[in-house]
Each structure stands twice: as C-alpha cells, then as structure tokens.
Amino acid sequence: MTDRKAFQTSLIHSDYTPPEGFGAFPVPVHRASTVLFKDVAALRSRDWRDKQAYTYGLHGTPTSFTLEARLAEIEGGTDCLLAPSGLAAIAMVNFGLLKTGDDLLIPENVYNPNRELGHWLAQDFGVTTRFYDPLVGEGIAELIRPNTKLVWTETPGSVSMEVPDIPAICKAVRARRVAGQDILVALDNTWSAGIAFRAFEHGVDIVMQALTKYQSGGSDVLMGAVITRDKALIQRLGMAHMRLGFGVSMDDAYLVLRGLPSMKLRFDAHDAGARKVAAWLKSRPEIARVLHPAFEDCPGHATWKRDFTGAGGLFSVVFDERYAEAQTDRFVDSLKLFKIGFSWGGAYSLCVPYRIQGMRRNWQGKGQLVRFNIGLEDPADLIADIEQAFSVLG
Structure with a gap:
C-alpha cells in the first residue's frame, strides 16, 4: 500500500491526530458502533x-x-x-x-x-x-x-x-x-x-x-x-x-x-414549590384530599417521615366528589402554565387526570384524581393558574 491515498479513502482514513493535553469539564461524547482493537x-x-x-x-x-x-x-x-x-x-x-x-x-x-x-x-x-x-x-x-x-x-x-x-x-x-x-x-x-x-x-x-x-x-x-x-x-x-x-x-x-x-438543586426546588402548591390546595373546598407523602394524612406518611429526606415535585389530589369527570377535565383544560402530559422532573409543570377507580382495586372514594408535577416556575404563579381554572368547575 502506498502513502498516497485515493480521495475516497482519504475521506475515511485521515493522518491527523489531535494534540494531547486538552481538558474540559464535560465528559466527551464517544459515539461508536464498531470498536477498534489494536490486534x-x-x-x-x-x-x-x-x-x-x-x-x-x-x-x-x-x-x-x-x-x-x-x-x-x-x-x-x-x-x-x-x-x-x-x-x-x-x-x-x-x-x-x-x-x-x-x-x-x-x-x-x-x-x-x-x-x-x-x-x-x-x-x-x-x-x-x-x-x-x-x-x-x-x-x-x-x-x-x-x-x-x-x-x-x-x-x-x-x-x-x-x-x-x-x-x-x-x-x-x-x-x-x-x-x-x-x-x-x-x-x-x-x-x-x-x-x-x-x-x-x-x-x-x-x-x-x-x-x-x-x-x-x-x-x-x-x-x-x-x-x-x-x-x-x-x-x-x-x-x-x-x-x-x-x-x-x-x-x-x-x-x-x-x-x-x-440534579439535587433542582430536586430541592421542585420539592419546595410542590409543598407550597399542595398546602394551598389542601385549603381549597374543591379538593377532598391531597396525596402528598410529606402530609400527615397521606397513606404511609409515617414511613416517609422515617425513611425519606425529601419529596420532589410530584403529588396528586382528589377532587370533591360533587365534581364529575367532565368538570375536572374542563379544569385541566383551563390551566395555562400547567401543560397536559406524562412524566415529571423537568422545568415545566404538568397535570394529568386519572381514572383511578379503574386502576386500583378497593380504591376508597369517588372523587376524580388529578396528578400534578410542579416544575421550576414561581409557585405563586402556579397557584394563580390553578385558582383561575377552578372557576370553570361551576
């Protein structure tokens, strides 16, 4: 094989090797399907x-x-x-x-x-x-x-x-x-x-x-x-x-x-925001129960208090049973800052209604369950958003 390569071969096999000694905080991205062996x-x-x-x-x-x-x-x-x-x-x-x-x-x-x-x-x-x-x-x-x-x-x-x-x-x-x-x-x-x-x-x-x-x-x-x-x-x-x-x-x-x-800074911010929003929801007549592990009436709270050091941004609420599914769906649709979607842990707040009675055997209660993910927005703005959405319940 000669040192002179065809143009197509030179596109694949380069003689260049970058100098050593480069350092940076990010981990380099090593993409590969094939891994090369020296022999x-x-x-x-x-x-x-x-x-x-x-x-x-x-x-x-x-x-x-x-x-x-x-x-x-x-x-x-x-x-x-x-x-x-x-x-x-x-x-x-x-x-x-x-x-x-x-x-x-x-x-x-x-x-x-x-x-x-x-x-x-x-x-x-x-x-x-x-x-x-x-x-x-x-x-x-x-x-x-x-x-x-x-x-x-x-x-x-x-x-x-x-x-x-x-x-x-x-x-x-x-x-x-x-x-x-x-x-x-x-x-x-x-x-x-x-x-x-x-x-x-x-x-x-x-x-x-x-x-x-x-x-x-x-x-x-x-x-x-x-x-x-x-x-x-x-x-x-x-x-x-x-x-x-x-x-x-x-x-x-x-x-x-x-x-x-x-991650820890974000988790703590989600946690703090979620507790503020959940505490406010607990005071509202539209809400029958707040299912947040840090709250005493959440099933298993004593275990959470013994074994956990935080709570993150995810919790659920059960609406008063006087509200039908169509009403709570309308509530979710009326939210502006909260988007409708699964998952959690991101900067954006989310809200999802669940048909919990069909998901869990022996579920106690008839109210509609809605799960909130509290993102990294200001909790006061999220509370205001929920409050304006309550107005459509009738």
Whole structure:
C-alpha cells in the first residue's frame, strides 16, 4: 500500500491526530458502533461482561461507562446498566430474573406499564403475577410462595402516592433468602431520584431509575438504569441486557451527564414549590384530599417521615366528589402554565387526570384524581393558574 491515498479513502482514513493535553469539564461524547482493537489478541481477549475494555458500541463507550459509574455512586450501588427507557430497565429485570413457572409480586399502585408487563409475563410466558396491597409491610411474608422469585416495590406509587414500608418488605424477603429461597426485591426509585431515599441501605437488591425524569431534567431524554451492589446479580442482568440488545445513544448519555451536577438543586426546588402548591390546595373546598407523602394524612406518611429526606415535585389530589369527570377535565383544560402530559422532573409543570377507580382495586372514594408535577416556575404563579381554572368547575 502506498502513502498516497485515493480521495475516497482519504475521506475515511485521515493522518491527523489531535494534540494531547486538552481538558474540559464535560465528559466527551464517544459515539461508536464498531470498536477498534489494536490486534487479534486484543480482540480475542476482550470480554464485554467485565467492562474492563471496550468491545462494541452496544456494550458501551467511555461516555456511557462514566454515566453508569456516576449513577451507581449516587444510589450507593456498585454497578449499573443503562436501558433505552425506564420501562426497558424494568423489562431487563423481569426477563433477566424470571422464567416459566416462577411467581412475581407487584404492588397495586405500580407504574401502569410495569403492571401491563406483569400481565404479559403471565399470559405468554407462564410467570404467575400477583398484585399486593402496597401498604402490606411485613405482611408480604404471607404472600411469598416457594416459587416467588421477585418482589417489585415502588415508593411512593406514582399516581396514588402510598408510601410502602420497604425495610419491612425487604426483611421478610431476606428471611426467605436465608432459608435458601432465590428471591429478590426490586425498587422503582424514580420518585426520589436516589436523592431522598437510600434504597440499598433499606435492604433493596435492585434499584431501577427512569433517567427521563430528574437525572435529565430537560424533558428531552428517554433512558433507564438498573443498579445493584451484587456482582453475581449484575452478571445475570447483564446477560438480559445483551440478549435484549439494549443500547443507548451517547448523545443522550451526555445530556444526562450534563444534568447530574444540578440534579439535587433542582430536586430541592421542585420539592419546595410542590409543598407550597399542595398546602394551598389542601385549603381549597374543591379538593377532598391531597396525596402528598410529606402530609400527615397521606397513606404511609409515617414511613416517609422515617425513611425519606425529601419529596420532589410530584403529588396528586382528589377532587370533591360533587365534581364529575367532565368538570375536572374542563379544569385541566383551563390551566395555562400547567401543560397536559406524562412524566415529571423537568422545568415545566404538568397535570394529568386519572381514572383511578379503574386502576386500583378497593380504591376508597369517588372523587376524580388529578396528578400534578410542579416544575421550576414561581409557585405563586402556579397557584394563580390553578385558582383561575377552578372557576370553570361551576
């Protein structure tokens, strides 16, 4: 091969190498599908599972490895796997740990796509899926069967906001594990972003985060994460990650990395604003109940007070039952600053009405439930917006 290259080849193979010594705060964005090896021996010696080297873009670049390490550190874990969404992270856990004949326990107030995934596992994959009262606490021991392999938890429920006793659930599961049963507890810890609830310190085995929320903070990224403290467990989950072909964009990974330094400041601002708005709503005659874990009458408040250090921006309200669905829908439509949309953790306030009676068995009450995400606007302006929307209730 001569030193003189054809024009087309020169478009692909450049002789230029940038000088060393460049430094900056942002983590570089390393995009790649193909990863290059210096020789055949290096190619054959690489193992994607130990993350000590790079093998293929699907298994990570320095950008995603850095994000995984930082997320694990935030949660107090040791290992992390990224997924294209929070739901993909949930699926990774389920398909990584369950097989035909196993039993799965899911709380009644779980994120609804997790519920639908549980139904799918039962219908098409032969995994028994049962739903339990989120406030069951140590009573979960009575529900565990010999073939129960996984107990999902969520704190609080992302619509009805009950706060479960995670330490009590973990204690019951741990007792079965000591007795020889292969059973684990997974937690959807998205509501607290790993900031306000230290899951591993309370006995959880696996933490799932929807990085779409506070970690990103920009309402522009879909991503999920699974975090553990157990090397054998992360290997099991890693096999599911590989077999399902889960990869994330390095540009998206960069956006999440960019959001992490301000996450705690934003979380605290969401928390402060939400408490102001929720307290005002609690004084209004249109509202029968405010479902905010920091308020004494929210189910599981005592557990929240014992185990949490903050609350973030998400809570729900139940309207007085004299208001029909059409009226509360009109209320939501009349909001100006609050936009109608799912998710939370971004700068913009959101509002969504739910048909809670159809979502939860044994739901007490007939009022219409509306969930608020308090963004980073001035709480006084948000209160004024809600007040003007109340005028359309009639």
